[in-house]
Amino acid sequence: MNFDFSDDQKLLKEQVRKFLADKCPTKVVRRVLDGNEAFADEVWKGLVELGVPATGIPEAYGGLGLSPLELCVVAEEIGRAAAPVPFDSSVVLATEALKLAGSEAQKKKWLPELAAGKAIGTLAVAEGAQPPRPRNIRTMFGGGKLNGKKVPVIDGDAATFAIVLANTGGQGDRAVSLVLVDLAQSSVKKRRVETIDPARKHAELSFDGASAELLGAEGEGWRLLERLYDAAAVYFAFAQVGGAEAAMWMARDYALQRQAFGRAIGSYQAIKHKLADCYVKLELARSNAYYGAMMLTDGGADLPLAAAAARIAATEAYDFAAKENIQTHGGIGFTWEADTQFHYRRARVMALSLGGPMAWKDKLVTRLEQKNAA
């Protein structure tokens, strides 16, 4: 039985943790939240120097060629710090999409840029109010040109390229394809949109005949997106676990210090049991996330189920810890000055960006039915 990370992986985790504790304390999250900058540039540069964006990129494309396990431990630390950097967008979604579906030429062009932190990628799927489905994607791609609007796109204004889900005219799920578009063209307009988490900036991207190219085969967009989301769900789960743990300890520290009715509020069972429940959900999430990481690493057949379970458990753990952290703080936890808001906001952004728990539960049971039928 070897269901744990190696000593080297734990060392890497510790290294990233120390870096973020030093360079990305909560006041940096607050600066981005309150300000106009797209992300915390100095933190991102430091992470690039540490090799974070290069972690999962093969050496042939200028990366470090490490396994998904290394990226998982990094993700946990990014989540713990609620770091305002394009990790989920660029390091996870765009990089994994290129690795999954990119042609040799596309990989050669973009992966070394991503590894060196010269390019920032993102994934553009949603088009406003409706949860995206193949039948309601209106952005069109044909003849090398992309037309339409994507919103919200995480890091949309900072990104140098985007991977866009677009209609290419097929039937049913085959109506959509993934399309790679360089955002440095005059036919691309970026408009920042306000969201619940200003520490992670989102934008609307408008394409007016922008030059673009297929990423993966035509009509394969939905299938590729599902596979991309399975991998992303595991990395996101680690980030959520990190965030949930940070929120839990924040609540615990406050509960030790805050006095009410003559004693620390952390001595009351109403608080103790709530925080114990945070721990229970956190450990269920951590265990499910580990299995997701294991399946991701081995190309395991159980990845679709493991990823869904990791996603559901981690989303619940993070949402719960984030909201009960505010509750434990009482009134002060609801102020703009309090650090509690960072995790509350981030937990919801992470819960919705790959589709919410309801959709993943449905997916999980479908996959369970398929597994049982096999």
Next chain:
Amino acid sequence: MDFNDTPEEAAFRKEVRAWLDANATRKSDDKQSFRARNDDPNLLKKAKEWQAKKAAAGYARLTWPKEFGGRGASPILQVIYQQEEANYLVPLGFFDIGLGMCIPTMMAYASPEHLKRYVKPALHGEEIWCQLFSEPAAGSDVAGIRTRAERDGDGWVINGQKVWTSGAHYSDYGIIITRTDPSVPKHQGLTMFFLSMKTPGVEVRPIKQMSGGANFNEVFFTNVRIPDSQRLGKVGEGWKAALTTLMNERLAVGLPSGGLDVDELMELARDTDLEDGPAIKNQQVRGRIADWYVQQQGLKLTRYRTLTALSKGQTPGPESSIIKIVAAPKMQDMGAFAMELMGPAGVMKEEVPHAGGFQAQWIGGAGFRIAGGTDEILRNIVAERVLGLPADIRVDKDVPFNKLGKM
């Protein structure tokens, strides 16, 4: 990451399998169980025979030192043996409390002569031990026990009552915690002993549970005389000895019960017709199934993390403290939900496939949430030991026991 054995573990697993193949029948499927009822006298006889066989082959307590019939092995080998044994139709469960808790407490406190006398028969299934801790007025607050032990010449006289004593009705010996000094605060006035359950004045009355079974008992003590040589630890240090017992309880790594789970719930949901088609297509049903699958997997994988630490010779982290907090309500809630899927027939013990199994979970879950630490006490433990939150204010901490309730 992998779930594989180390070469040493794999070799041991192979050895165990070969021995089990030669000595027991393999289950035809993993839900099959040897046990019908705990109080079947033939079952006990068979269990004793199996325990004797196991002990003779050196598999009964692998972690114990060789002098006590063990192999001085790492806990992971004990787990591997149990994993393999779970695949065979053998009667288990009668010796867990004795070998898991009572005898380890004896090893910490009993004289060499007593150990020579009692350890081997317990290991070989000839004598069964029970743990006499809980009382009618002392459940979660076990240090509040009232059973008295009073000096009488070179011995002691015990009067009082214990309750929820698992297996007392077939046990030969027990370890008992008593109050020897009511004039000091509650933790300080306790003393531990062991005694024969056949000692005059000991009376065992089985308790019929809500589930219909009768696995535990009330035990009454009326002027029960025992020699001072049966004392475990110093007079007034019974709480320390009790913690030794309870620590050993926590070292036992829980294994899956093999009861009904998500697979059977899905089967039921496939076969159940709701207004808009099979229940398995209903989003509410799917949501619940997904939640329980995530818990089921989470529990199994959390256990794997603990086993990983054992396999590497490390002390496991606190993660296993979540297991019963999750497993017990899951058992109760999933049972109730499955019964709801069956409609009005969910109350019947026949007709509907798995009905009895899910009803048993719904009933049993109510007990499981209490036994061996309530949901609430377990949350206190997580909050205090894992998160470092303060213990509850104890108004009785510095008050002499015989002044309690009179403040």
